[in-house]
Amino acid sequence: MSIAAKYYPNEPEQPVVKVTQIPGPESKKAIESLGKVFDSRPVYFVADYEKSNGNYIADVDGNVYLDLYAQIASIALGYNNPALIEAAKSPEMIRAIVERPALGNFPGKDLEGILKNLLKVAPKGQDHIWSGLSGADANELAFKAAFMWYQGQKRGYNTAWTAEENESTMKNQAPGSPDLAVISFKRAFHGRLFASASVTASKPVHKIDLPSFKWPKAEFPAYKYPLEANAEYNKAEDARCLEIVENIIKTWQVPVAALIIEPVQSEGGDNHASAEFFQGLRDVTLKHGVVFIVDEVQTGVGATGSFWAHEHFNITPPPDLVTFSKKFQSAGYWFHNPEFIPAAPYRQFNTWCGDPARMILAGAIAKEIVDNDLVSKAKEVGDYLYGKLEELQAKYPRHLQNLRGKGRATFIAWDLESAEKRNEFLYRLKQNGVNCGGCAEVSVRLRPTLTFEKKHVDIFVSVVAKVLADFV
Amino acid sequence: MSIAAKYYPNEPEQPVVKVTQIPGPESKKAIESLGKVFDSRPVYFVADYEKSNGNYIADVDGNVYLDLYAQIASIALGYNNPALIEAAKSPEMIRAIVERPALGNFPGKDLEGILKNLLKVAPKGQDHIWSGLSGADANELAFKAAFMWYQGQKRGYNTAWTAEENESTMKNQAPGSPDLAVISFKRAFHGRLFASASVTASKPVHKIDLPSFKWPKAEFPAYKYPLEANAEYNKAEDARCLEIVENIIKTWQVPVAALIIEPVQSEGGDNHASAEFFQGLRDVTLKHGVVFIVDEVQTGVGATGSFWAHEHFNITPPPDLVTFSKKFQSAGYWFHNPEFIPAAPYRQFNTWCGDPARMILAGAIAKEIVDNDLVSKAKEVGDYLYGKLEELQAKYPRHLQNLRGKGRATFIAWDLESAEKRNEFLYRLKQNGVNCGGCAEVSVRLRPTLTFEKKHVDIFVSVVAKVLADFV
Structure with a gap:
């Protein structure tokens, strides 16, 4: 049937x-x-x-x-x-709608089960989740995790903040509020809030009039089609773009803490790149201590023939943070290195810390996808x-x-x-x-x-x- | 009963x-x-x-x-x-959960009614709404509206962008991505994303390690209690703080496009200020063409004895943008000047443009509050x-x-x-x-x-x- x-x-x-x-x-x-x-x-x-x-x-x-x-x-x-209507009518969903908890402080007893249902479809190599509300939110939460990890590497994961850090951050000044960058790609789309718009570069309408972080853009490979007939050209294109990425990381005026990329640039034109290119990014980010973030907001949840599109590339080791939203209905990021949970609590935190109603729906979606192959x-x-x-x-x-x-x-x-x-x-x-x-x-x-x-x-x-x- | x-x-x-x-x-x-x-x-x-x-x-x-x-x-x-359980079980809610629309492109036929239910409890003087997902999101969406309006005042509301604006914004550079500031207050809390964290100044834990916009902080009045016994001191405190605000607006290194303030600084210590202080802010923002944003995320929805806390102050004319979330369950901002809708479409836009499920719940909450006084x-x-x-x-x-x-x-x-x-x-x-x-x-x-x-x-x-x- x-x-x-x-x-x-x-x-x-x-x-x-x-x-x-x-x-x-x-x-x-x-x-x-x-x-x-x-x-x-x-x-x-x-x-x-x-x-x-x-x-x-x-x-x-x-x-x-x-x-x-x-x-x-x-x-x-x-x-x-x-199946989703059934999930929407469930007592669990009604509770999640009516009693929306501050998940960080007062999670309900069902939260662990809800999260475990999501983790069943985590990308290969990922076993933790942090939840948000939209694609832009997911990417910005991932940036927060990346910046905290990056600075934690410098000062020591468990090292307390200095008085100077505590005082300067209240004035939006370094060292507490450090000048750090996220590198992204021309034609990328990662959302339209302020940090996410700063890594977005597909159309002016997304960005005009917004103050932005002065973060750099590398070049995403521009392949010739059909791929089979242009293998050599496209391979050279990979090398050219990887070199640009590494040069920016080495020479940008402020340290580059993270790199964000879509497995397929979607809003920006469905631009594909090879597994070799993505492995090259993994290598260069590891070499320079840059957090590697894959944005699966549009590509995730099966539509590319793999639950998460970057799984086609067999990136090794897996990306540090993988963000999701859209077809998953719930949003957030996957990760595997526990050091992406900052040493002090209340750093990655907000009132709701996600929406259990949307997580329940995501769990139901995941189950249907898996059960029905x-x-x-x-x-x-x-x-x-x-x-x-x-x-x-x-x-x-x-x-x-x-x-x-x-x-x-x-x-x-x-x-x-x-x-x-x-x-x-x-x-x-x-x-x-x-x-x-x-x-x-x-x-x-x-x-x-x-x-x-x-x-x-x-x-x-x-x-x-x-x-x-x-x-x- | x-x-x-x-x-x-x-x-x-x-x-x-x-x-x-x-x-x-x-x-x-x-x-x-x-x-x-x-x-x-x-x-x-x-x-x-x-x-x-x-x-x-x-x-x-x-x-x-x-x-x-x-x-x-x-x-x-x-x-x-x-009453909320009933709303959660309604066919309308089930549809909103299962068929989450991209509200900007494919709104359901019930959206207008859902929004009108919310507008019944809009703050005095406000008759439009734009919807978001959380308090931080609401504040950042309000900043976007403020920056677009501010630049629209400069170039003309209907004036097309120049080639230079279109090109420079793709590089995160002025004039397309202009250097503009939002002024806020010491001890303020407006959220923990990047722009919202840049206006937050209550505790280092909210901000440490995040790059921030170098936006200024004014002083929020620090009153002596009980208020009756310290009227003269507190009045002088208002004047002192208003002067600081105006000085920053006049002298900050980049133009100040907007001011954001909570009616009562909540996370930062439940710091109150007088109606005179808030009217003073309205006057100074009008004088300098600065957008006046009131953050009602924590103070809104009745808990102060008025549906929206700033209504206690009878601010005239009303604030330009009023943000909400938390007890309203839905999030976003209220406004009244149609020029806060940019001349070109797709500028204040994203995939979901809010969550109708949470809006339906907000409507039910509003109805209960009003019907039961x-x-x-x-x-x-x-x-x-x-x-x-x-x-x-x-x-x-x-x-x-x-x-x-x-x-x-x-x-x-x-x-x-x-x-x-x-x-x-x-x-x-x-x-x-x-x-x-x-x-x-x-x-x-x-x-x-x-x-x-x-x-x-x-x-x-x-x-x-x-x-x-x-x-x-």
Whole structure:
């Protein structure tokens, strides 16, 4: 039995589009009304989640779209999943909603079990967790852990702070508030708070007008596609980029305490890099005592054909900190070295220290993925999808440039000729009942759920073919 | 009928303490086990939320404490509140848990109603909301809005960014990433992410080892108590502190774009300031074009005898941005000037843009507070409590110094002689069945829920009296 059939016996057979322009008239009215209290300008359409089912999202005009965007890559199992509804109705969940504890001071007796459910799917080599609330929050909490560890290495893990440190930090001055940097990559996206925006470098709109830490950006490899035909070029590109990273670490005006990277740069254009490149980063960070942080916020939870995307690379030793959010619903970071827990308590701390309601949901998601082997299934479906897209590419090479994500399950993207054409293409997909997202300026990114199957691939591919048939 | 009796027919009559040391043996075991996967060093005891009821929190040793700490001031209505349980079981909540939308792109049709429920209790003068996930997140989102507005004033609200701005921001350099400051106050607490930690200045443990923005700290008035007997001194203190604020704004090395302040500095010691001081800040921020942000994360939602604490001050015009979290369960900021929505969309934006599950709960909390007039009731209970504490103060002046929060409902605090004595006092309260928190170094802060009544006051005061009877 297919997983979609198991979860979603009433999933629509195909998209339904009842309007010619999207948003339709009812969505438009709702967007205008919502706009009086909320910034509704980025709204594509107003959804009807009661009527959404499986891989299909419904809107208030009665349209039903096959969803390959899935809430900006943050829905793992489709809409109205019965196992998650059951988790949402459980007494444990109701308690987590109504009695939200300050987890650091007054955890409930069920917290340990909740965390252990999450740890069952920790990345290879990781056995601790610290919980946060969003991707940006997870990355900034990871930076905190990294900076505390880095300074702890210098002064001694158990060494008390000096009076000078205590006094200077209250004035935001060194040595208590040291000048340290996190290195990241051009085209990276790690969030939009102040430290996370300082390592983000995909689009000006994320950053303009915000004061930022003056942290450096290295270059992420820019491969030529198809990979097989450009192996030598791409290998040289790895070496070039690794050299830039090491040079920055050695010469930056303040010490570089940490490096953060996505296994696939997602918001920045679905830019892939090789296992050799990631191992090279591990080597160079170890050599220079730099904390190695992998941001799995968008790539994690199965969509690349491995529970965590960086597991494809077999990085040895494993990364120091791995952050997560989005499809996991809960957020935070994984780690294995207990020295990433500072010697003094109350340093990595805040009122809530995460949200047990979202952790319970994450546990339920993890269980469904494991029990139903959804990662392997996504890989199979992704390979099938990639093959179909290669066929389309042969027919429409101008509109399917740099097709990428082979062997990465459904984590697939390609480029169009221009931003205008990409946007027009995405709009026409919607008009034909497919909700799909872009990334960077000219790319289409596919981010279906883990319940996306071959039958959904066929519908998607036929809509793409239909749109491309008269796409200029 | 009393509100506690209405909500909590089975609320315990009094605390139960079954152990001599806290944490008890079962808590100790659970803390040790939890410690293998989570930093459990700050845990006071492991709670049993199933058995917690109303104003009483239970632990795994069978102890039942009268709770005046309420999850670091973040539970509004007590434990296992039937109205909130009903909200948690609603189809709307289950949908919000299972189908977490990217609210900015694909809001559900119920979002407008959810937001309008929150706006019913917006601070006087505010009619817009932007939602976040925690107090630190709310403050940083407010900073983003403030910086965008401030730069928009300079370049023109509708003016496009220059090529130089677009290019420089990708390198974290001005003019795209401008050097701007937020002014805050010594002893302030606004969170522990990087920008929020840069405005926090209550304890080194919140800040040590984190790179910070080199933002200035003004002085928060340090009043002499009782206020009536020190009116002249305190008035001069207001003037002194206002002058410092204005001097910093005029002379700081980078432009000061925003000012953030708590209506009562909470974590930093329950430091109060007068309505005149707050009006003075409004005047000086207006004069210099500085965004005025009031942080109501801990003070909001009724505990001071007004739904939002700064409403006591009748600030005119109202603050530009008011942040909230904790007892509201949802987080974000209120505002009224539509220019705090940037001219271009996608600037104040992220994947989730808040959590509708927590917003639904906030709406239910707000409804209960309004329908049952809980703010007035808190005021009445607080006045009663303050009177009882004044009586104890007369008897034990050494252990009840600087009693403060008169006329601020249950938002009451006082000082002991030293940190050691404060900590010993709090521990002995626990041994006698009262869970209570501290703030700053030597203060006790009371943060009961809005269902705390005179009968609970009597129990609390009798335990304090018992502890103080042989307190050296």
